[in-house]
Amino acid sequence: MTDNVKKHETPLLDELLKGPWPSFVKEFKTLQDKKAVANDLLGQLEYSYKTKLGYWKHGGIVGVMGYGGGVIGRYSSLAEMFPAVKHFHTIRVNQPAGWFYTSKALRTLCDIWEKRGSGITNMHGSTGDIVFLGTNTEELEPIFEELTKEGFDLGGSGSNLRTPSCCNGQARCEWACYDTMGLCYDLTQTFQDELHRPQFPYKFKIKMAGCPNDCVASIARSDLSIIGTWRDNIQMDQSAVLKYASDGLDIQKIVVMNCPTKCLDWNGKELKIDNSNCVKCMHCINVMPKALAPGKDRGATVLLGSKAPIIEGAMLSSVLIPFIKLEPPFKELKDVIGRIWEPWAEHGKNRERIGEFIERVGKGNFLEEVGIDPVPEMVKHPRENPYIFYDEYLEDE
Amino acid sequence: MSEKQARITDIGPPHHDKFLPPVIKENYGKWKYHENPRPGVLVHVSHSGAKIWSVRCATPRILSVISIRKICELADKYADGYLRFTSRNNFELLITKEANVDPAIKEAIAIGYPVGGTGNSLSNIVHTQGWVHCHSAATDASGVVKAVMDELFVHFQEQKLPAKLRIALACCLNMCGAVHCSDISILGVHRRPPKADDANLGKICEVPNLIASCPTAAIRPTTKNGVATVEIEEEKCMFCANCYTVCPALPINDALNDGVSIWVGGKVSNARSTPSFSKLAIPWLPNTPPRWPEVVSAVKNIVDVWAKDARPYERVGEWVSRIGWPRFFKKTGIEFTKHHIDDFKHCGGTFATSTQMRHNG
Ligand code: HEM
Ligand code: HEM
Ligand code: HEM
Ligand code: HEM
Ligand code: SF4
Ligand code: SF4
Ligand code: SF4
Ligand code: SF4
Numbered sequence: 096m097t098d099n100v101k102k103h104e105t106p107l108l109d110e111l112l113k114g115p116w117p118s119f120v121k122e123f124k125t126l127q128d129k130k131a132v133a134n135d136l137l138g139q140l141e142y143s144y145k146t147k148l149g150y151w152k153h154g155g156i157v158g159v160m161g162y163g164g165g166v167i168g169r170y171s172s173l174a175e176m177f178p179a180v181k182h183f184h185t186i187r188v189n190q191p192a193g194w195f196y197t198s199k200a201l202r203t204l205c206d207i208w209e210k211r212g213s214g215i216t217n218m219h220g221s222t223g224d225i226v227f228l229g230t231n232t233e234e235l236e237p238i239f240e241e242l243t244k245e246g247f248d249l250g251g252s253g254s255n256l257r258t259p260s261c262c263n264g265q266a267r268c269e270w271a272c273y274d275t276m277g278l279c280y281d282l283t284q285t286f287q288d289e290l291h292r293p294q295f296p297y298k299f300k301i302k303m304a305g306c307p308n309d310c311v312a313s314i315a316r317s318d319l320s321i322i323g324t325w326r327d328n329i330q331m332d333q334s335a336v337l338k339y340a341s342d343g344l345d346i347q348k349i350v351v352m353n354c355p356t357k358c359l360d361w362n363g364k365e366l367k368i369d370n371s372n373c374v375k376c377m378h379c380i381n382v383m384p385k386a387l388a389p390g391k392d393r394g395a396t397v398l399l400g401s402k403a404p405i406i407e408g409a410m411l412s413s414v415l416i417p418f419i420k421l422e423p424p425f426k427e428l429k430d431v432i433g434r435i436w437e438p439w440a441e442h443g444k445n446r447e448r449i450g451e452f453i454e455r456v457g458k459g460n461f462l463e464e465v466g467i468d469p470v471p472e473m474v475k476h477p478r479e480n481p482y483i484f485y486d487e488y489l490e491d492e
Numbered sequence: 493m494s495e496k497q498a499r500i501t502d503i504g505p506p507h508h509d510k511f512l513p514p515v516i517k518e519n520y521g522k523w524k525y526h527e528n529p530r531p532g533v534l535v536h537v538s539h540s541g542a543k544i545w546s547v548r549c550a551t552p553r554i555l556s557v558i559s560i561r562k563i564c565e566l567a568d569k570y571a572d573g574y575l576r577f578t579s580r581n582n583f584e585l586l587i588t589k590e591a592n593v594d595p596a597i598k599e600a601i602a603i604g605y606p607v608g609g610t611g612n613s614l615s616n617i618v619h620t621q622g623w624v625h626c627h628s629a630a631t632d633a634s635g636v637v638k639a640v641m642d643e644l645f646v647h648f649q650e651q652k653l654p655a656k657l658r659i660a661l662a663c664c665l666n667m668c669g670a671v672h673c674s675d676i677s678i679l680g681v682h683r684r685p686p687k688a689d690d691a692n693l694g695k696i697c698e699v700p701n702l703i704a705s706c707p708t709a710a711i712r713p714t715t716k717n718g719v720a721t722v723e724i725e726e727e728k729c730m731f732c733a734n735c736y737t738v739c740p741a742l743p744i745n746d747a748l749n750d751g752v753s754i755w756v757g758g759k760v761s762n763a764r765s766t767p768s769f770s771k772l773a774i775p776w777l778p779n780t781p782p783r784w785p786e787v788v789s790a791v792k793n794i795v796d797v798w799a800k801d802a803r804p805y806e807r808v809g810e811w812v813s814r815i816g817w818p819r820f821f822k823k824t825g826i827e828f829t830k831h832h833i834d835d836f837k838h839c840g841g842t843f844a845t846s847t848q849m850r851h852n853g
Contacts, residue, residue, distance in 0.1 A: 107781060107782040108635075108782060110782040110783060111635055111638050111639070111782055111783070113642075114638070114639075114642030114645075115606065115642060115645045116550065116552070116606070116637075116638055116641035116642045116645055116648075117550055117551055117552045117604055117605055117606070118552060118604075118638060119552040119553070119554040119624075119634040119635075119638065120638075121552075121604070122552060122554050122555055122556045122559055123554075123556070125556045125558040125559055126556050126557075126558060133556075136624070140623055140624060140632075143623035143632065143781075144623075144632070144635070144781040144782055146747060147747040147750065147779045147781065148623075148745045148746075148747050148750075149622070149623045149626065149627060149628075149629040149745055150623075151625055151626060151627040151629075152627055152740050153627040153628075153736075153737050153740065160499070161499075161501060162501070169625055169627075172740075183625060185625065189504060189505035190505060190577075191505050191506055191507070191508045191510075191511055192505070192508040193508055193576060194576045194577040194578065194579075195508050195511040195512055195574075195575075195576045196511050196574075196575055196576065196577075197510070197511050197573050197574060198564035198565075198567045198568050198573040198574075198575070199573065200506070200510070200511060201560055201561075201563075201564050201575075202560075202561060202564055204560075205557035205560050205561055206557075208557055209557045214556055214557040214558070215554060215555075215556055215557075216554070216555050216556070216557070216560065217553050217554060217555075218551065218553065218555050218560070218577050218581065218583070219553075219577055219581065221618065221620065221668050221669045228554070228624075228625060229625070240499070240500075243499075243500035243501065243503060244500065246503065246505075246506040247505065247506065248501075248502070248503050248504050248505060258505070260579075262579065263576065265520050265521035265523070266508075266512060266516050266520055267516060267523065267536055267544065267546065267586075268523060268526075268536070269523035269524055269525055269526065269536070271521070274521065276508050280504075280505070280507055280508060283504045283505060284504045287502040287503075287504055288502070290504075291501070291502060307761065307762035307763070308761045308762070308763060309760050309761050309762065309767070310579055310761075311579045312579065312673065312760040313760075314673075314760055314762075314767045315672065315673035315758075315760045315767065316760075322762075348804070349804050349805060353764050353805055354764075355764055355765065375762075376762050376763050376764055377761070377762060377763045378763045378764045378805070381763055382805070384525045384526055384527075385525045385527075388525075403662075403666060403667035403668070403672060404665050404666070404667060404672065404732075405665075405666050405667075405707070405732060405734065406707040406732075406734075407707075407837070408836065408837065409667070409672040409769060411673070411767055411768075411769070445704075
């Protein structure tokens with residue numbers, strides 16, 4: 096469908112058509128002859144570039160029937176100048192695990208979005224969803240109907256679970272210590288209700304990485320971070336180590352000296368690993384992928400609580416379960432997830448992320464509530480301050 | 493909407509099995525090792541001997557359906573229609589015929605999607621929405637990213653950096669992009685507390701909600717000219733824009749004061765050192781669209797100094813840990829100010845409490 100299109104002059108944005116990096120301005124311009132909304136978006140953005148201010152308004156509850164999330168209401172505050180972006184709602188669509196597609200599936204998504212919206216996307220949003228940028232309230236139900244018919248569903252927003260996301264894991268990485276994509280799909284299906292209907296104090300994100308390299312930044316960007324690791328010895332092919340050395344790798348300087356626990360020893364002929372002191376950091380394996388590999392007793396470390404700054408400051412996830420085996424149907428993990436949601440959903444304050452909740456009530460108390468025993472792996476070091484809170488004390492009869 | 497058909501809900505995403513190339517299905521969990529034959533290309537080798545080549549191509553993250561269809565054509569031509577996107581907004585063609593790799597690279601570049609970002613290189617910049625569609629943006633996202641990547645382009649195409657370099661950008665401190673753990677973070681900042689539109693505030697906003705939205709309790713109810721409004725205790729405001737999110741009559745965006753800050757030394761991978769937050773390097777630089785020259789040169793300076801000085805595999809944060817923060821400021825020529833000293837909750841832990849210092853040199 097081709098709109099009756101009014102083009103705006105964009106001299107400032109045109110500067111960003113120059114240079115070797117792919118230009119987002121060019122992306123908008125590909126739709127210029129077809130979509131009024133692409134032109135008014137360019138127009139409003141040019142106006143932002145001129146005045147150094149943004150012109151979007153927040154809020155307005157919009158969405159599809161029966162869901163409490165997945166659509167983000169957005170309105171222009173310059174609707175008289177740029178009427179086509181008066182409504183500019185965002186739709187979050189569940190990505191397939193590992194962001195794998197066929198060209199056929201992508202074309203299906205493109206056809207729906209060209210017909211029903213601006214034709215502009217984010218591939219992908221920072222939570223992981225396919226993000227459709229810009230449509231009207233009236234289009235929401237039809238888009239939803241067409242997406243579900245093709246097997247796609249909406250992601251979360253507000254106080255919902257967000258679409259879980261994961262690295263490409265065993266599909267294409269020899270280091271994956273569990274099936275990240277299998278787990279991601281399973282959890283997404285298991286928690287459909289939490290994903291579509293708000294039931295928490297605030298958002299909850301789950302990210303899965305297959306090894307401690309954490310290619311999806313789960314430790315920084317998800318309330319629940321599930322990071323693959325192993326507990327036995329690194330697998331080593333000594334002849335391949337020698338091959339790296341003879342090919343010119345300075346094993347002493349590049350590998351041994353960068354080991355955080357000094358558990359590697361290289362005498363020019365043989366690499367020895369004190370596996371009992373290896374903290375599974377991946378460095379040596381990263382440098383010599385043909386010679387070294389994670390061990391065979393594989394599973395994951397489960398960490399909890401990372402978030403961006405709002406409200407109590409940024410946090411990294413901290414250890415909840417030092418090691419867990421992850422095999423379908425992932426019963427133990429799902430059970431733990433249910434148990435950590437319970438006290439937070441019940442006692443968390445409005446807009447309190449689980450990391451903040453744990454800091455407020457105390458990690459020790461939280462563990463007690465969840466039924467997990469405290470172990471030294473959970474802390475960098477034991478407490479330094481002497482203000483120990485005791486729930487009970489002894490008294491003379 | 494048709495009444496005949498039952499409405500489909502809660503189906504979740506399609507199963508990934510539908511989208512995996514046969515060679516991946518056959519070798520799922522059986523990969524043995526990988527090599528990096530040239531920048532932007534990984535070849536994974538299975539225990540069975542099977543191979544798959546991944547060609548990593550940059551996108552601006554914002555993609556039109558027109559471009560996605562072009563990318564589909566590329567995938568059809570060289571990768572039997574199979575591709576994936578990465579956590580840093582690149583796409584990867586999943587190729588089974590080695591002979592297709594070079595032509596695929598050539599054509600991807602020709603249609604505007606450069607190839608690189610593997611190994612010790614700079615991958616794509618993870619970023620947020622900016623003026624393209626967020627209300628609280630203190631700077632644009634895509635424009636700054638484009639300008640910075642144009643300048644640092646060679647580091648995407650080559651693998652000559654000491655270690656991986658991860659840059660992220662968020663246009664306000666809510667950090668949708670979770671930029672707080674990157675080698676270099678570019679973060680939009682507001683610096684002027686919101687100003688109440690007294691005449692309209694009572695009409696369009698719920699005052700109790702508004703007061704509750706402020707994390708530092710800086711908002712108080714008041715009455716002006718007989719109408720209910722709010723006032724801001726300016727010294728308590730840390731410019732988070734939460735109040736503006738809740739109430740459009742409390743605008744925080746301000747062309748004179750909004751700008752960009754630069755943070756360094758964070759990482760998420762567990763390799764060598766543990767994951768860590770980025771730390772403040774430059775508190776404020778002006779917003780200068782369309783190409784933000786001050787931001788671009790500040791980032792380039794940090795990258796250049798690090799690339800020259802760091803040891804192999806030393807990420808920015810690991811390099812600074814070795815040389816110390818005083819020397820970081822000295823080598824980069826960045827000024828250290830009172831704003832670099834934390835004064836929020838628990839800040840005391842960031843003060844230096846030892847005499848260990850590199851006085852000489
Ligand atoms: C109303 C304006 C906002 C818009 C348009 C917006 C938009 C977005 C979008 C599109 C994403 C990616 C979603 C996905 O991939 O599923 C996202 C993620 C995120 N947003 Fe926002 N957001 C807004 C406000 C906020 C606020 C106020 C906060 C903080 C309180 C926030 C924190 C985040 C975080 C932490 C992420 C995820 C980062 C990650 O997963 O790495 N956003 N936002
Ligand atoms: C105390 C009041 C409010 C606060 C503190 C607040 C804050 C926020 C924050 C931090 C986000 C980003 C959350 C995220 O990424 O999930 C957000 C998103 C959003 N808010 Fe609010 N908000 C408030 C009230 C409202 C109201 C009254 C509306 C509608 C009338 C509204 C509609 C939305 C919508 C549609 C989003 C979309 C983003 C999303 O759901 O992810 N909010 N709000
Ligand atoms: C088999 C080898 C590996 C595979 C298949 C792999 C896969 C990926 C992919 C596809 C991405 C998104 C990349 C992009 O778009 O630029 C990524 C990002 C990343 N990778 Fe890897 N990677 C591998 C090795 C490593 C190594 C050796 C490290 C660390 C030493 C590492 C750490 C990271 C980090 C930190 C990110 C960025 C996460 C973020 O900040 O969003 N990866 N990886
Ligand atoms: C009003 C109450 C207190 C009084 C009058 C008091 C008095 C003293 C005195 C006179 C000394 C010896 C100073 C010296 O060696 O010259 C001392 C040392 C010390 N006090 Fe207190 N104190 C009090 C409370 C506390 C509390 C509450 C703590 C712990 C929380 C504490 C911990 C210590 C410690 C650890 C030392 C030894 C310091 C060192 O030798 O390095 N004191 N105190
Ligand atoms: S996190 Fe580990 S397993 Fe997953 S893709 Fe990255 S390196 Fe591979
Ligand atoms: S994985 Fe890390 S800790 Fe373990 S031996 Fe290798 S470099 Fe050392
Ligand atoms: S980082 Fe801030 S300004 Fe940017 S999109 Fe997120 S909430 Fe909006
Ligand atoms: S910007 Fe944030 S800190 Fe400042 S008044 Fe608004 S809510 Fe409070």
